[in-house]
Amino acid sequence: MNATSLLSWWPLLPFLPWAIALFLIDARTSRLPNYLTLPAIPAAGLVPLAIPGANHWALLGGVAWWAVAFGLPLLHPRLMAGGGDAKLALTTGTLAAIVAPLGAVAALGLSGVMHCFLRGGQRAGRDRASPHGPAMLVATGAVVVASLIFR
Template sequence: MQNLIAQAVPIVGLGGAAVWAVALIIYDVRQRRLPDFLTLPAAALALGWIGFTLQWHALWGLLWSALYLLLALASNGQGMGGGDIKLAVSLGVVIVKHSGVFALLVAIGLTAVIALIWGLILRGRARQRGIDRADPPNGPAMLFATAIVVFTPW
């Protein structure tokens, strides 16, 4: 029975994470914001996990949030929002714990590349429709980059 539970826990965890990520993507694409009820519990869970397990090296994951906070301050809140900063807490901790600090840097760069490509596609479509501006939300790019980095063997 214990073996069955041990096998089920990762599957349930991945399923829950996938549902959470899909909810974030849908919300960010439709509403252009990441809600606190989805980002704050995940951030608290990630930080609580660090404290509970005493795996302090995972605090390097906060580098992503710190970078986004600096970008938000430098741009007076234009483009980078609080939801992105809060989402970066949980994603950064997971990446560092699973794959290390270098993988976190790769995810940050990959997020920028995904957002840039998506933005170019959206701008091309916007021009065809006569719309002035079409910037992509950043949350989906963050989530896709995290999935790529975590599920790619290093």
């Protein structure tokens, strides 16, 4: 990928401070505030339209990740994600699928693995749920960067 085509992906840059803020808030409080998650959903849906060569069906990646967040508890109650995680999944899934159509699947899998490693550092037997948001955000960032580099 040449530098000119890489510059066309600038609409993704505003999501970096947003992701850092959400990462820090969720890691500290185990909450993802609506004032950060809700406005990002339509923004992420519009970003693919502003980038030449982007996957214009990327919003389907967000919907797929959101469906997984709501569908997993049907398999087992311990697989439940919080409402903030489901709202975040709409944005992270969309962003991960902007560059590569299967990016949402890759970010979903990577975030699950990352969350397991982060959760492994906690004492066994604790009922307190650990936040999923940080792993979702880091996994999405990794998939987007890797997709841009290896495009």
